[in-house]
Amino acid sequence: MSEPHLTFDRHAVRLHRDRAAHTLDGVQDVLDDVAARLLDRLDDLTRRFPLALDLGGRRSTISGLQARGIEVVCSDLSLALARRNRIPDVLSVCADEEFLPFASNSFDLVVANLSLHWVNDLPGTLLQIRQVLRPDGLLLASVPVLPTLSALRESLGEAELAVSGGVSPRVSPLPTLRDCAALLQRTGFALPVVDAETIDIRYRSGLALLRDLKATGESNAVSLRDRRTPSRLLFPAALDMLSSEHQDTDGTLAMPLHLAIISAWAPAPTQPQPLAPGAFTTSLRDVLENE
Numbered sequence: 001m002s003e004p005h006l007t008f009d010r011h012a013v014r015l016h017r018d019r020a021a022h023t024l025d026g027v028q029d030v031l032d033d034v035a036a037r038l039l040d041r042l043d044d045l046t047r048r049f050p051l052a053l054d055l056g057g058r059r060s061t062i063s064g065l066q067a068r069g070i071e072v073v074c075s076d077l078s079l080a081l082a083r084r085n086r087i088p089d090v091l092s093v094c095a096d097e098e099f100l101p102f103a104s105n106s107f108d109l110v111v112a113n114l115s116l117h118w119v120n121d122l123p124g125t126l127l128q129i130r131q132v133l134r135p136d137g138l139l140l141a142s143v144p145v146l147p148t149l150s151a152l153r154e155s156l157g158e159a160e161l162a163v164s165g166g167v168s169p170r171v172s173p174l175p176t177l178r179d180c181a182a183l184l185q186r187t188g189f190a191l192p193v194v195d196a197e198t199i200d201i202r203y204r205s206g207l208a209l210l211r212d213l214k215a216t217g218e219s220n221a222v223s224l225r226d227r228r229t230p231s232r233l234l235f236p237a238a239l240d241m242l243s244s245e246h247q248d249t250d251g252t253l254a255m256p257l258h259l260a261i262i263s264a265w266a267p268a269p270t271q272p273q274p275l276a277p278g279a280f281t282t283s284l285r286d287v288l289e290n291e
Contacts, residue, residue: 007120050071059074072089073093156170
């Protein structure tokens with residue numbers, strides 16, 4: 001039997017995150033901004049979450065969780081990042097998101113801030129997250145979605161076609177909002193909600209964008225990427241194209257980060273349940289006529 005196709009090279013993802021452990025301080029503000037938007041959802045809830053699992057958050061969610069009186073366990077694919085997460089009152093472990101080593105019903109809350117988009121088996125990982133959550137436990141996740149980095153993807157593709165006569169994947173494929181909603185329903189979460197948010201990020205140059213992607217551990221880890229050294233003409237041509245087509249009047253490049261903000265609950269008998277078909281006692285017509 002042939003091996004299943006894997007979209008991402010998880011060994012490369014780990015190496016990129018290992019390297020990022022030494023460069024994250026310069027880009028931590030972006031991760032923290034997304035984490036703050038994600039954790040704001042907790043302030044609208046009356047339910048308490050004594051114990052949370054931070055899944056690949058690169059230290060972005062720890063202080064926000066602790067400020068809300070939540071005990072934190074951190075998990076990261078990278079040993080270097082797991083060591084970086086070792087701060088007072090936090091247990092940090094090195095573990096693969098695709099093979100979570102935690103027992104069922106262990107956590108009240110799982111937070112995944114900008115970490116699930118490098119997972120090959122995302123339905124399987126979501127199922128495992130649902131299993132480690134206690135009944136009525138909450139998943140909060142932020143996932144970059146299209147059209148994030150579409151301009152970079154297009155510029156690299158056009159430049160490589162012109163320079164080399166072919167195209168190889170150089171930017172990670174990303175899901176859509178609809179994909180995220182469908183996955184939550186498929187994996188059995190209750191009361192799923194997927195919101196769209198956009199963070200306006202601007203760069204002085206395309207090179208600054210590439211440096212930030214590398215610094216956060218977001219370099220290309222697609223399994224089918226071209227492993228050969230690219231032509232020295234490729235990246236200058238791509239960055240020139242990016243600037244000529246997407247530079248604003250103020251001289252900056254707008255590279256917005258489009259996010260799916262996910263909240264979903266592990267099923268529990270105490271949760272609201274939809275009525276069965278035919279069990280409704282009030283018709284939609286009556287409601288509309290009384291407006």
